[in-house]
Amino acid sequence: MKTTSLIVASVLAAGMASADAPAPTDVVFEDGAVAASLTGTPGNAAEGRKIMNKGAGNCIACHAVSDLAELAFHGEIGPGLDGVGDRWSEPELRGIVANAKNMFPDTVMPSFYKTEGFIRIGNGFTGKAAEGAVDPLLNAQQIEDVVAYLLTLKE
Amino acid sequence: MTKKAISLGILALAVGAGSGAYAGPDDDSLVINDELEMVTETAAPAHMEGIDTIYSGWRFRTDETQSLQLDDFDNPAMLTVDQAIDAYSEVDGSENESCASCHGDVESFAGLSAAMPKVKDGNLVTLEDEINNCRSTRMGAEEWKWSGQDMQGMVALIGLQSRGMPVDVAIDGDAAPFWEKGKEIYYTRYGQLELSCASCHEENYGNMIRADHLSQGQINGFPTYRLKQARLISRHNRFRGCIRDTRAHTFAEGSDEFRALELYVLSRSNGLSVETPAVRQ
Numbered sequence: 046m047k048t049t050s051l052i053v054a055s056v057l058a059a060g061m062a063s064a065d066a067p068a069p070t071d072v073v074f075e076d077g078a079v080a081a082s083l084t085g086t087p088g089n090a091a092e093g094r095k096i097m098n099k100g101a102g103n104c105i106a107c108h109a110v111s112d113l114a115e116l117a118f119h120g121e122i123g124p125g126l127d128g129v130g131d132r133w134s135e136p137e138l139r140g141i142v143a144n145a146k147n148m149f150p151d152t153v154m155p156s157f158y159k160t161e162g163f164i165r166i167g168n169g170f171t172g173k174a175a176e177g178a179v180d181p182l183l184n185a186q187q188i189e190d191v192v193a194y195l196l197t198l199k200e
Numbered sequence: 201m202t203k204k205a206i207s208l209g210i211l212a213l214a215v216g217a218g219s220g221a222y223a224g225p226d227d228d229s230l231v232i233n234d235e236l237e238m239v240t241e242t243a244a245p246a247h248m249e250g251i252d253t254i255y256s257g258w259r260f261r262t263d264e265t266q267s268l269q270l271d272d273f274d275n276p277a278m279l280t281v282d283q284a285i286d287a288y289s290e291v292d293g294s295e296n297e298s299c300a301s302c303h304g305d306v307e308s309f310a311g312l313s314a315a316m317p318k319v320k321d322g323n324l325v326t327l328e329d330e331i332n333n334c335r336s337t338r339m340g341a342e343e344w345k346w347s348g349q350d351m352q353g354m355v356a357l358i359g360l361q362s363r364g365m366p367v368d369v370a371i372d373g374d375a376a377p378f379w380e381k382g383k384e385i386y387y388t389r390y391g392q393l394e395l396s397c398a399s400c401h402e403e404n405y406g407n408m409i410r411a412d413h414l415s416q417g418q419i420n421g422f423p424t425y426r427l428k429q430a431r432l433i434s435r436h437n438r439f440r441g442c443i444r445d446t447r448a449h450t451f452a453e454g455s456d457e458f459r460a461l462e463l464y465v466l467s468r469s470n471g472l473s474v475e476t477p478a479v480r481q
Contacts, residue, residue, distance in 0.1 A: 106410040118411040121223065122404050153399040155392070165390050165449040172444035175392075182392060 066185030069143075069158045077148030078136040083158070083185035088193030096191050101182040104191075107154070112198060123154060128200040138192045142183075157183040224406040225259035225415075230475075233272055236364050238473040245470040247371065250402045251416070256472055257424075260406070260415040261481060265427065268479040277356060277425035277477035280432050284353035293341025299354075302338070306357060313359040314367050314474050317463050319374035324459045327355050328434070346453040352423040352432040359423070359476030367420050367469040375463065382464025385457060391448025397465075400442075417442070419462070420469040421478025428481060435462050 066083050073079065082088075096102035098116050105113060107122035133141065141148050143158035158181045166175045183191065230238040240256035248254075258266060268274050289300040303309070317326040331354055332343040344351035371379040389396045400409065401417030408414070423432040436453035439461055443450040451457040 103410075118408070120409045121407040122409055153395060153403065155394060163392055163394065164388060166392050167444065167447050167449040170444060170447060172440065172448075172450040174449040179392070 069160045069181050072143060072158065074140055074144070074147045075136075078134070078140040079143055080136045082189060083139070083143070084189055086186060086189065088186075088189035088191070090190070090193040090197050092187075093190035093192070093194030096183065096187055097194065101157070102187070102191065110198070126195065126198055128198060130196045130198045131200055133195075135192060135196060138195045139188065142188050142191050142195070155182060157181060158185070158188055225255045228259065228263075228266060230256070230258055230266075230269065232270060232363070238364060238475060239366065240472065242471040245467065248468060250398065251468075254418065254468065254472060255405075255416055256475060256478075257415040257418050257421060257480060258475065258478060260413050265479060265481050268427075269475070275425070275477065275479055276427075276430075277423075277432055277479065280349055280353040280425075281356050281360060281477060284350075284357040287350060287354065288357065293335065293339035295338065295340040297339045299334070302334075307361055309358045310361040311365060313355075313362040313476065314365045315369055317459060317466070318370060319378065322374070324375070324378040324456070324463060326459055326462060327358060328454070331355070331358075347434040347437045349431060352434050355434070356423050356432060356477040359474060362474040363476055364473050367466060367472055367474055369463065369466045369470060371463070371467045378460045378463050379467060381457075382460035382462070385461045386464055389446075390443055391446030393446040393448075395446045397442065416468070417465065418469045418472060419465050420472045421475035421480070423476065424478040424480045426480050432477065433480075435465075439465075 065085070072083070073081075094113070097104045097110065097113060104110075104126075105116060105119045107120040109119035109121065109125040109127075111125075111127050113119070129138070137148070141154075144156040145152050145154040146156055160179045160181050163179070166179060167173060168175045225241070230240050232238060238256070238258075240259050242254060244251045244254045258269060268276065272278050285306070287299075288306055289298050291298045291301075300306075313327060316330075317324050319325070328344075328346055328351060331351065335341040336343050344354075369375075386397045389399065397417060400414055405414050405416045419435050419438075422435045422438070424438075425431070426433045434453065436455075436458045439458055440450045440453060451461075
């Protein structure tokens with residue numbers, strides 16, 4: 046009983062953090078792109094820059110970015126992201142960051158705004174089973190922040 | 201050697217700027233103790249669809265790490281192997297037996313590790329299973345933990361008797377259903393990151409993932425001595441770590457899932473030399 050109410054409380058808290066953001070299952074993708082901002086609040090590129098390197102973002106595990114040259118060890122799994130703000134529009138970048146599998150079927154890039162349909166989802170990196178509701182890897186505002194940062198990467 | 205190692209370090213940083221110069225296995229060849237030539241590269245077995253050439257994980261490591269496997273005096277795994285040599289002839293348990301009292305010289309196990317796991321009486325059996333079976337039913341001794349150093353030391357000692365022989369594990373007949381199950385696990389995208397073994401070790405070997413140079417995830421060198429953990433690592437422990445890193449609920453060491461995965465992954469090493477005990481970062 047007590048655990049149930051705790052879970053409900055944390056779901057509510059997570060929902061509140063991103064105001065009226067659509068749930069990951071309600072986001073509308075068109076040709077892999079998402080036209081509307083997930084939050085209505087403009088993304089903060091400086092915050093987005095931080096997410097590239099930390100926690101659930103960790104984009105540079107797979108992508109090299111010259112603008113982040115002060116950080117050691119950029120990966121080579123995906124293309125370098127220099128100039129990505131010229132190659133893709135804002136809605137396309139939002140779609141790629143939210144759920145890249147709509148733009149690139151079968152890609153190894155994780156889906157950052159997704160909460161269902163996983164196989165044996167764990168509790169973070171503990172190796173144990175997840176308990177209760179699953180938070181997306183990035184919340185709606187963090188997606189907007191990362192998109193704002195990517196738009197600054199022009200050749 | 202040192203000079204090359206330093207320039208390799210600088211290269212790794214340069215990759216950060218997107219050069220990609222680090223990709224692929226290197227061209228070094230592995231000769232142990234100046235006499236034992238190892239096959240670290242060969243044509244992939246026919247059952248593999250996504251890869252033409254298989255490479256030992258040794259080919260993806262830095263010169264410094266590679267050098268620790270060139271001479272048994274430098275190989276840190278040999279300390280644990282030496283302890284296993286002692287344990288092999290020590291009496292343990294209620295039956296007053298040692299491994300040696302029944303099996304004689306440990307060299308009698310030559311060839312065994314190149315062909316394990318295998319099916320016996322309908323069960324897929326690993327070396328760890330055989331050892332614990334002898335300990336519990338034949339010696340009256342306590343079973344060893346799967347990834348304990350006593351167990352992995354013995355697995356390494358028995359594996360060492362096959363060092364240099366080609367991996368040749370059977371995948372047909374009785375083994376087929378276990379192999380199919382292992383293959384399915386290999387290609388399943390687990391966890392919140394939705395990555396399969398193949399996402400990293402088949403589609404991306406040779407590439408850097410953050411600070412790690414991805415190999416093909418071969419297990420011909422196990423148990424391996426991992427410098428980071430300063431001990432021998434079992435195959436199942438490595439599998440568990442890799443699945444955990446996809447933010448997944450992993451399987452247990454000694455589970456049927458990992459036995460099947462071990463058979464399948466080892467079948468991807470068929471043709472490479474047994475390298476046990478290898479040294480990794």
